[in-house]
Amino acid sequence: MLLQREPVPEPASPRQNRSEYMIYADNAATTKISATAEKTLVAVLRDFWGNPSSLYTLGQQAKEKLEEARKTVAEVIGADPREIIFTSGGSEADNQAIRSAAEAGKLKGKKHIVSSAFEHHAVLHTLERLKKEGFEVTLLPVHEDGRVRPEEVRGALREDTCLVTVMYANNEIGTVQPVREIADICREKGILFHTDAVQAVGHLPVNAGEDHFDMLSASAHKFHGPKGVGFLYVRKGIRLVPLIEGGAQEMGKRAGTENLASVAAMAAALKEAAEGMQENAQRLTALRNRLMDGLSAIPHSALNGDAEHRLPGNVNFCFEGIEGESLLLLLDDRGIAASSGSACTSGSLEPSHVLLAIGRPHDVAHGSLRLSIGEDLTEEDADYIIRSVSEVVAYLRSFSPIWRDLEAGKKPHLL
16 A cells, blocks of 8 residues: 655665655555445544443444444345444454353363364464363364365364354465355254354455354455454354453343444444445455566575465465565565564564465465555556565675575575
8 A cells, every 4th residue: 555655766785774665565454445435434433422232312323333333244244234243353252252162062072173284373372271271172283385285174074163263365365265165064063163254354255144144243444444453253043251350241241332433434444444445355356466477586485385376365374584574674675574473473483384384384484475465556666566575585695694504505405
């Protein structure tokens, strides 16, 4: 997303004084709030500040606005409004879905859960906690193309399996999973299916009812809504265990006075994203492919994940012989904001668990770059990114002892 249109001078070397951001390519971490969502947020803060639980007119007006937002969200994802629970975001929604399914399973003597090795940490850490509580967890391997195989899900199911949770689209490498097929297998076996759809909602068509999802998590700030708000879709008939006790808000499934302004802004952003989805996806896919073609020309580089079954705006590469942190800092000097993996783990020195899961060696996984582009990116911007990444990678390799050993044949190239 272009935040400024002043031309960036060609530096003699990649390192020079940092300029203001010109190109934002980290939309998988967060998106800029849209003008429509911002306008809605301010208007609701100003005009609908009553407590939706109150009986007087001011409160009931707020309640109507809350239910209007619930209806909008439900319509976009093919659900009934009563199946939508507003949360603080995707992580809370993931936690509540998984813990609710685990609790229901425990009551029936079923304490086995199936997931994948490259889920978001909101899922993986919740599963780790459940393991300490006596649950067994099977983490399915992820193949080199970054996709889970439905037949392997089927093979992992047991008589005591209470839940399968597989993300809709990966937050780092952008690969889209065969969630509809997995959901059908789970329905056939009478097992609950949850999908973390944080990266998918607002960017890919989602119909929770037709796709046979039992639970689905989403977060507003991934589709140009505000931070700190999201939702959980829960199919009718599934008992949801509250994570937050207190009042009877959200049909008794999440206590606390509703964050009405943010909920309304999220609904506005989601509706806007759905209306422009097809056009945006077509345009972003073309730019994504342009970036992939350009970056593929860099020697000893590799695209992470399947080239076709991926989010329209996601490009993720590994470059041998460099460190991702250095690459990001030097791209930042050139006015490009990108990442080397999930925003939730960007402060970690450990290589991405996602890249390790698809078989990238540690040394290669350290040299990753994630570009998640937005609707405002132009072909000129894409070409500037390609040129900048190519030059910075060459610059970093020019003084890397690891690269020197690789080129001298002391170590074999892995890419």
